[in-house]
Each structure stands twice: as C-alpha cells, then as structure tokens.
Amino acid sequence: MTEPRLRLEQVGKDWGRVAALADICLEVPRGMFLSLLGPSGCGKTTLLRVITGTVSPDRGRVLVDGDDVTQQPTYRRNMGMVFQSFALFPHLTVADNVAFPLRVRALSRAERQERVADALRMVHLNAFAERYPRELSGGQQQRVGLARAIVYRPTILLLDEPLSNLDTSLREEMRLEISQVARQLGITAVYVTHDQREALALSDGIAVMNHGRVVQFGTPEEIYRHPVDGFVASFVGYANAMPIVVAEGRAHMEADGAVLNVNVTDLHGPATAFIHASAVILAPFDAGGENRFTCTVVDLGFMGDHVEYLLQHSAGLQIKAHAQLGAAIYNRGTNVSVILPSDKLIVVPRATI
Amino acid sequence: MKNLPATLLRGGSILGFVLFISLPLVMVLLEAFGADWFGMRMLPAKWTLRWFMWAAQTVDLKGVLTNTIEIAVLATVFALVLSIPAAWAIARYQLPLKSLLIGAILFPRMIPEITFALGVARIFYAIHLTNTAIGIAFAHVILAAPFAVLVLVSTFEGMDSRLLEAGTVMGCGPFRLFWLVTLPLALPGLVAAALFSFLASYNDFVLTLMVYGADTVTLPVQTYLSLGNGYLSVAGAISTILLIPSLLFLLGMLRMVSPENLVGGLKGA
Numbered sequence: 088m089t090e091p092r093l094r095l096e097q098v099g100k101d102w103g104r105v106a107a108l109a110d111i112c113l114e115v116p117r118g119m120f121l122s123l124l125g126p127s128g129c130g131k132t133t134l135l136r137v138i139t140g141t142v143s144p145d146r147g148r149v150l151v152d153g154d155d156v157t158q159q160p161t162y163r164r165n166m167g168m169v170f171q172s173f174a175l176f177p178h179l180t181v182a183d184n185v186a187f188p189l190r191v192r193a194l195s196r197a198e199r200q201e202r203v204a205d206a207l208r209m210v211h212l213n214a215f216a217e218r219y220p221r222e223l224s225g226g227q228q229q230r231v232g233l234a235r236a237i238v239y240r241p242t243i244l245l246l247d248e249p250l251s252n253l254d255t256s257l258r259e260e261m262r263l264e265i266s267q268v269a270r271q272l273g274i275t276a277v278y279v280t281h282d283q284r285e286a287l288a289l290s291d292g293i294a295v296m297n298h299g300r301v302v303q304f305g306t307p308e309e310i311y312r313h314p315v316d317g318f319v320a321s322f323v324g325y326a327n328a329m330p331i332v333v334a335e336g337r338a339h340m341e342a343d344g345a346v347l348n349v350n351v352t353d354l355h356g357p358a359t360a361f362i363h364a365s366a367v368i369l370a371p372f373d374a375g376g377e378n379r380f381t382c383t384v385v386d387l388g389f390m391g392d393h394v395e396y397l398l399q400h401s402a403g404l405q406i407k408a409h410a411q412l413g414a415a416i417y418n419r420g421t422n423v424s425v426i427l428p429s430d431k432l433i434v435v436p437r438a439t440i
Numbered sequence: 441m442k443n444l445p446a447t448l449l450r451g452g453s454i455l456g457f458v459l460f461i462s463l464p465l466v467m468v469l470l471e472a473f474g475a476d477w478f479g480m481r482m483l484p485a486k487w488t489l490r491w492f493m494w495a496a497q498t499v500d501l502k503g504v505l506t507n508t509i510e511i512a513v514l515a516t517v518f519a520l521v522l523s524i525p526a527a528w529a530i531a532r533y534q535l536p537l538k539s540l541l542i543g544a545i546l547f548p549r550m551i552p553e554i555t556f557a558l559g560v561a562r563i564f565y566a567i568h569l570t571n572t573a574i575g576i577a578f579a580h581v582i583l584a585a586p587f588a589v590l591v592l593v594s595t596f597e598g599m600d601s602r603l604l605e606a607g608t609v610m611g612c613g614p615f616r617l618f619w620l621v622t623l624p625l626a627l628p629g630l631v632a633a634a635l636f637s638f639l640a641s642y643n644d645f646v647l648t649l650m651v652y653g654a655d656t657v658t659l660p661v662q663t664y665l666s667l668g669n670g671y672l673s674v675a676g677a678i679s680t681i682l683l684i685p686s687l688l689f690l691l692g693m694l695r696m697v698s699p700e701n702l703v704g705g706l707k708g709a
Contacts, residue, residue, distance in 0.1 A: 139609050161608045172604040178624045188610035191620070215476075239610070 090153035092117045092275040093243055098137055098147035100130075100299075107133045109299045115243075115277065115292070120269055122278045122286035124322070125296035131279045134296070135245050138277060139166050151242055167241030167274075169265075171248040173228045175220040181207070181231050182216035188239040206234040209268055233268060244251035244269065244276040250285060262317065272334060285324045287311060295319050316435050317359050325361035326407045330437065333358050338434065342402035348377045349432045352361040357437040366431035369396065369417060370424040378427040382406060384417050398425055465683075471676030474479045498674065499662055507573065508642060508658040514577035515641035516634050519584035523633065527592030531599075545589050550602070553646040556582060559649040564702040571653020579647050584637035591636060635689050642685060690695025 093115040100108040108130045115121050123306050124434035125132040136142035138148060145239050147246075149157045151219065156164055175184050189199045189251035194400060206226075207213045210230035220228055220249060229249055236244055250258045266289055269276045286293050287307040295303045295310060295318075303315045307434045330341035338347040373379065382398035394416060396408040406425055410416075417423050471475065472491055474484025495501060526545070530538060548556055560579045561570070599622070607621040623630075645660035652661050659682040667675040691703030 096636055102705065132523050141605055141608065160613070162611050164609075165611070168609045170602055170606060172602055174599070174602040176603060176606075176621065176624075178627075187607075187620070189614060191611040219510065235610070245609075 089117070091115055092119075092192040093138065093277070094148075094150040094153075094302045095134075095285065096136075096148040096150065098134070098144045098149065100133055100137065100142065101143045106299045109145070110297075113294060113301065113304065115275060116133040117275055118273050120266075120276045120278065120289055121294065122280055122290040123294050123296055124204060124280055124286040126157055126281055126322070129296040131281075131296050132247060133299075134280050135277060137245055139168060139245060140164050140241065165242045167244045168234035168238070168243070169229070169232045169236045169249045171221070171251050173225075173232045175228055175231055175235070178215065179219075181212065181218050181220070181223070182295045184231055184238060185235045185238050187235065199389065202238055205233075206238040209237075209271070210264060216248075216363055225253050226261055228262060229253060232263060233265060237268060237272060237274065240272075240274075242275070244274045246276065246278045248279055248281070250280075250282070253401060254288070256319070258285075263291065272336075273380075294364045295322060297322075312433075314361070314433065314435065317361070317437060320359075320361040320433065320435060324363065325433070326364040327362045327367065329360045329362075329404060331358050331360050331419070331434070332356070333434075340398070340404075342404050343438040344379070345402075347432070348429045349434055350429070351434055352435060354436060358434050360427075360432050360434050362427050362432050364395070365393070365409040366428060367406060368387045368426040368428065369408055369410055369414070370426055371415070372422045372424055376424075376426050377429060378432075380406075380424070380425045381422055382425045382426070384419050384421050384423060386419060387417070398423070400425070462568075468676050468679055468683075472675050472680040474673075491671075491673040492554050492681075494671070495666070495674045495677045498669075499666065499678065501678075503660055504657050504662045505681070507656055508678040509564070511580065511648075511649040511656070511658060512578050512638050512641040514573060515580035515584050516637040517555055518577055518581045519640075520634060522581060522628070523585050523588040523592055524630075527589050528596055530589070531593045531596035535677075541592070542589075545617045546586045549586045553583075557647045557650040560647060560696075564651045570651045573656060576648055576656055576658075577641065579651055580641035580644055583644055583647065584640040587636040587640055591633045592626075592629055595626055595633075599625050622687050639686060639689060643682075 091114040093113070095113040095342050096387050098108055098111040099106065111130075111134060113121075123134060125131045133142055138146050140149075140159060147157075148155050148379075151164070152428070176187065179187065185203045185206055186199050189202060190312070194202070203216070207216055212227060212230050212234065215223060215227065215231075220231065223231065227334055229252075232249070235245075246265065247270070252259055253261055264284060265278075278286070278289060287310075293303075293305065293307055293310050294301045297318050302408060303310060305313075310319065311323055314323055314325070317328065329336045329347075331347055332341055333339075333351045333356060336351060338349050338351045338360065339345065340347055345407055347360060351358070375409065380400055382400045384396060385399045386397040388395045390409075391412075393409045393411055394414075396410060396417070398406045398408060400406060408425065470484055473487055473489070475486040475488040475490060477484035529535065529566075530541060535541060557579075560582070564570045564575055564579070569578070603625065604617060604621060607617045612620060643660065645664065647652075648658050648661050651662070652658065657665070659678060663675050663679045663682060666678055
C-alpha cells in the first residue's frame with residue numbers, strides 16, 4: 088500500500104481554552120484535490136497552517152509521504168501556498184516574484200528563467216513578466232501568486248481562500264485556472280474555502296469542518312447527496328429546513344402534524360428534513376400529488392435563468408423555491424401547491440438540546 | 441475664476457506662509473553674498489564671494505566640516521543600532537504599556553534641549569567625554585533616536601506579516617528571510633530614519649555647545665563663534681555652507697520617498 092501524500096493523525100490545537108482543532112484525522116492521497124470547507128472560525132485556516140508548519144499543533148502528528156514532519160520548520164517542508172491577500176512582494180517584478188522560491192533553492196539563472204517562463208505561461212501572464220504587482224489587477228495578481236506557488240514543484244499546494252479577494256465576475260475564471268493548473272501538474276492540493284460551490288466544483292474530496300472538527304469527509308457528490316447532519320446540509324446549500332418528528336416509521340411535520348412521505352428508516356424522534364430550493368416543485372393551487380402543501384407566494388424575484396419564490400405555509404413554515412424559466416409564474420398573494428418530491432428530501436436526526 | 445476673493449485668499453495665505461518660513465533664510469543668504477548692506481536698503485548694494493573667502497581664511501572650514509559629518513555619521517549609526525530593535529519590538533510584539541514606552545522615547549524631544557544638555561554636560565565632564573566625536577555623537581542620539589524610532593515603528597507596523605509567511609513557506613530560513621524579504625521591505629523606512637538621524641545631529645547646536653571642545657567644533661557651533669567675533673557676514677557664509685547638505689538631503693528624500701511614506705510608513709504595496 089502506498090503512503091498517502093499527507094496524513095493528519097489526531098491533530099489538536101488550542102487557542103487558550105478554545106479548541107481550534109480537535110482530533111483531526113485526514114488522509115490525502117497523492118494527486119487529490121481536497122477542500123476544507125467550513126464557516127469562518129471553524130479551524131480550516133489553522134489546519135492549513137499546521138500543514139505548512141507556521142502553527143505547531145498541541146497534539147497529534149503531521150505526516151508527509153509517511154515522514155513525520157510535525158517538528159520540521161516551515162521552510163524545510165517544501166510546501167506551496169496561495170494567499171487570500173496574494174502576498175506578492177511589492178519590491179519585486181512579476182518574474183522576480185515567481186523566481187523568488189527558485190532563488191532561495193539556488194537554481195542556476197538559466198533554469199530559473201526557463202521555469203519562470205513555463206509557470207507564467209501556465210497562468211497566461213508571460214506578457215506581464217516585467218510589471219510590478221501594483222500594476223496588475225486582482226485576478227492577475229492572484230495568478231502570479233499561483234505561478235509562484237507551483238514553480239518549485241512543492242510537495243503539496245495549499246490555497247487559503249484564493250478567490251475571496253476577487254470580484255465575483257473573476258472568481259469562476261480563476262477557479263477554472265486553479266483547477267486546470269492543479270490537474271495539469273497532478274499536484275496534491277489542499278484548498279480552504281467557505282464557499283460550497285467552489286469546494287463542490289474543484290474538489291476530489293471535501294472535508295466539511297465545524298468547531299475545529301471534521302464533520303464529514305467525502306466526495307463532492309457524497310457530501311451534496313448525503314450530508315450527515317443539519318450543519319453540513321445547510322452549509323452545502325439546502326435552503327429549506329423543516330423540523331419533523333419521526334414516530335413508528337412515519338414522519339410528521341412539527342408545524343402542523345401533517346404526514347411527510349419520506350424514507351426515515353432507522354430514525355426515531357426529532358429530525359430535520361432538508362430540500363434544495365431548486366428541487367421544490369410549484370403547481371397550481373388544486374394540483375394533486377405526494378407531499379403537497381398549500382402555500383401563499385410572499386415574494387418572488389426574477390433571476391434570469393430562474394425565478395426565486397418565497398412561500399409561506401399556513402402553519403408558519405417558510406419555503407424557498409427556484410422555478411426554472413418557462414414554468415408558470417405565480418404572483419404575490421396567489422395560493423399555490425408546493426410539492427416536495429420524496430426522493431429529493433433528505434432527513435437527518437436533530438440533536439435535542 | 442468662479443470665486444475670485446476665495447482664490448486670492450487661498451493663494452495669499454500660501455504665499456504668506458512660504459514667505460514667513462523662508463524670509464529668515466533669505467536674509468542669511470543676502471548677508472552671505474551681499475556687501476555694503478546698511479541702513480534701510482531692501483537689498484545689498486553689491487554682490488560678493490568675499491565672506492566665503494574670509495570664512496576660509498579665519499576658520500578651519502575643512503576641519504569643521506569633517507568634524508560635523510563624522511559626528512553625524514556616528515550618531516546615525518548609533519541611533520539606528522538603538523532604534524531598530526526597539527522599533528521592531530514596539531511594532532511587532534504585544535508589549536505592556538506600549539504607549540508609555542513610545543512616550544518615553546519621544547520625551548527628550550518634548551523637554552527643552554538645554555535642560556537635557558546640562559545633564560549630558562555634567563556626565564561628560566565626569567567621565568571625560570567632552571571634546572570627543574564619539575561623546576558628541578552619543579549625545580546626539582538623544583535627539584536622533586526619537587525620530588528614527590517613530591519612522592521605523594510605522595515602517596515595521598505596516599509590514600505585511602503574510603509576506604514574511606510567504607517567504608518562509610517558500611523556503612527562507614530566518615537569516616534568508618531577513619535578507620530577501622524583511623530588509624528590502626523595510627529599506628525605505630530605514631533610509632528615512634537614517635536621514636532624519638543624520639540631520640538631527642548635523643543641525644544640532646545646543647547640545648553640541650555644551651560638550652564641544654577645540655577638536656570638535658561643528659558647523660553650527662562655528663557659525664555661533666564667528667557671530668560672537670562680530671563677523672555677521674562670515675557667519676552668514678558658514679551657515680550657507682551648513683545649509684547645503686540639508687537641502688540636498690531634502691531634495692533626495694522627496695524624490696526617493698513620498699512625504700506620506702515618511703509619515704505613514706510603508707503600508708502594503
């Protein structure tokens with residue numbers, strides 16, 4: 088069996104009395120693009136810094152290719168890092184920024200030039216080699232940051248929310264750029280983000296984190312289709328959460344006791360049913376079907392390719408729905424039938440506090 | 441012009457301010473280059489370089505200039521050696537009573553220089569440091585260090601710690617990180633601190649007066665001595681020479697670093 092490129096064994100870190108990281112165990116095989124997904128303060132950036140070595144863990148071990156590097160200083164670890172703030176050296180040109188790690192590694196001038204040119208070509212910035220960072224746009228600066236992080240073929244590429252400082256319009260472009268570069272190099276990457284769409288689109292594996300723990304680790308599809316708990320479900324974009332009570336294999340809406348037709352084997356007691364806004368079906372008021380609820384349209388917004396609805400159920404529940412363009416449009420105040428298809432509903436147990 | 445009176449008022453006040461500052465300077469220059477300037481005349485009757493020749497004959501100009509520069513260079517080095525670690529600690533670490541510390545460092549600039557000078561003179565006489573370049577340079581550190589610390593604190597505070605982290609991740613050990621990242625980032629601030637320190641020492645009169653001796657006459661002191669001998673125009677000529685490096689530095693400084701950087705440090709880019 089080959090060693091995973093990166094293995095974290097029961098890594099823990101405390102900030103004062105608060106556990107920033109608690110018992111983190113992860114294995115990242117060679118070539119995997121892993122995302123650490125979680126809200127701010129969940130410990131994902133701290134975990135990234137444990138991997139680079141700028142934060143030393145209070146407990147546990149960090150292994151790279153089977154070697155324990157927990158005590159190794161950052162500068163010996165041969166990691167590559169892309170920063171949210173770009174962190175380019177303002178006193179160096181683009182080419183010199185990218186050449187920096189090669190200079191530190193004492194490569195010959197000729198080899199430096201060749202590798203810098205390759206890296207800049209990879210991020211489509213070869214025409215900007217002699218510019219200074221301040222003369223570039225945010226997107227271009229981040230591409231320099233990416234080129235600088237991969238030019239010395241680091242063991243692991245770490246990316247700390249690299250798209251957060253970019254305009255929305257640039258993010259998708261940059262995301263594709265990162266994906267292409269990482270795949271082209273076959274590099275092992277750890278990507279920190281709070282944006283579930285970025286994580287789903289980029290990753291081979293996602294570790295969802297909350298309160299310093301990895302709550303769920305799986306492929307994007309697993310995470311999306313089978314979130315293990317309410318936190319993961321709402322974090323990966325399940326917009327509708329409906330409290331239910333499961334008794335004798337049947338689910339009842341907590342709001343009004345109505346039966347919700349959904350698979351609840353192995354479950355008992357309070358739970359939450361989640362459904363994506365895009366999976367909710369709107370039908371005329373008198374339509375039939377399973378899991379049908381009568382709601383009033385509170386608000387709607389035309390979003391171009393879909394229409395967003397906010398619906399109010401008589402029992403006080405609010406439901407969000409996205410209707411594809413071309414479907415009938417219901418105005419504010421109309422009563423409609425809201426259908427929650429049972430195969431699109433997921434149910435997770437709810438912790439009773 | 442939309443609003444002529446306001447424009448006139450604005451232009452007039454700027455002109456007035458410039459005149460107010462530069463008039464004494466103009467008087468010195470007129471004194472240094474003019475001859476037969478008596479009574480109520482606006483300008484000297486004749487222009488001459490006579491006073492510079494007199495200055496060269498009556499005073500060891502070369503020696504005085506060498507003294508002044510030697511002391512200023514020493515004071516600059518001492519001030520930097522002292523203020524770099526202090527400023528780094530103040531800027532990069534959580535220190536208790538940080539504002540009190542900065543206050544203590546600025547204190548010498550807030551009290552009358554003559555008060556400090558008396559104390560310094562008392563110590564120097566006791567340990568025989570008067571009339572030595574090193575001694576005077578040490579005394580000047582009191583004047584130079586507060587400026588240097590202020591400039592450097594703001595330089596170091598403005599230094600992005602993520603750049604240092606980036607350097608470390610890319611393979612810089614502590615020593616190389618300093619040479620390749622920290623030092624280049626701090627360079628504009630270091631240059632500004634050095635220039636301020638140099639000028640603080642180069643221009644100083646009061647402290648020097650209390651501890652100078654026959655071998656350590658500096659330009660400001662020589663100006664005063666020539667004045668005391670009754671040669672107003674020779675004093676003017678010497679202070680004109682005294683002025684040259686200050687003006688050169690000022691020009692160079694304004695070209696190299698913008699005034700905002702001098703005050704605000706090097707923030708970010």
